[in-house]
Amino acid sequence: MKIAIVGAGAMGSRFGYMLHKAGNDVVLVDGWPQHVENINQQGLIVDDNGVETVAKIPAMFPEDCHEVPELIILFTKSMGLKKMLQDIQPMLGQNTKVLCLLNGLGHSETLKEYVPAENILMGVTLWTAGLQGPGHVVLSGDGNIEIQNVDPKSQAAAKEVCDVLTQAGLKAQYSENVIFSIWRKACVNGTLNSSCAILDCNIKEFGELSEAGSLIRKIIQEFAAISKTDGVILDVEEVAQGIEAIYDPDQAGAHYPSMHQDLVQNHRLTEIDYINGYVARKGQELGIATPYNQLLTTLVHAKEELLIK
């Protein structure tokens, strides 16, 4: 399949590499000059669970990419999604499917402004990745993907995309209720990403804290109160136990969540306003108390102020 990975940072590089290795025609589209230059000059360097390989995948800036792929996989950061969708308009053919796998809440509304509903596929992933530097991605652990079409007419297309991803080892499943999955994944990020970024630890270290169990349940309760107003019923205990299962280093335990990578490792702005900040904002609008999410949002913004000069 002809696939453009749009936003080819850590996760985009993982997906691009695995899809390229499986024989798909992949291009990496990104706005970071040093990253694009390194990939084109030396190839994408991949540390694949301790084994280093080099993948020769073309990389381009959004404004230079005019070919129309069959599938676009979006992996920008939440803050960059709108601008990227504006920049890639020439790549959107009549039948180009656009799959959004970003963490966070509210993205399908943004996509609908730029992509016809019948071409939008929404999803979530538990794969992880990190960048060692521009053009150098580090892969570890296991993962999976859930995908669903926004328009009921496009179910066959969503299932075809699941097959292509699964053939590349990315373990994609068709979801009958992706909005539920997006909320459930937002709970993973709302507990682990902000906490690990504030505490400067990885997922396993966080899970070993004596207060971890009680803290994640308090945060999830607030997510559940807001998701209910969106028609999504979350079982707090089920979600909490799902999060506790990924403390295992064979799952995501050794991983520093993407918010830790952004803030602590790279001194970059975070996606907090699309995760805990989204819940805190909706809580304020709807008159629902969300003190834990409000505090986490405030602390992450405070740490942004301290670390980003």
Ligand SMILES: NC(=O)C1=CN([C@@H]2O[C@H](COP(=O)(O)OP(=O)(O)OC[C@H]3O[C@@H](n4cnc5c(N)ncnc54)[C@H](OP(=O)(O)O)[C@@H]3O)[C@@H](O)[C@H]2O)C=CC1
């Ligand atoms: N990393 C992970 O393990 C996981 C991440 N996710 C989600 O996937 C999405 C993409 O995340 P992720 O791949 O981690 O994002 P990255 O930060 O690795 O890449 C996103 C974009 O940020 C820019 N960028 C990244 N690092 C630098 C840098 N040092 N200097 C300049 N620009 C940089 C690049 O584009 P540009 O310059 O154009 O902004 C890049 O495309 C997010 O929504 C994230 O929450 C989901 C599951 C796991």
Ligand SMILES: CC(C)(CO)C(=O)C(=O)O
């Ligand atoms: C791996 C995981 C689930 C950690 O919260 C993630 O989505 C991230 O790093 O952003």
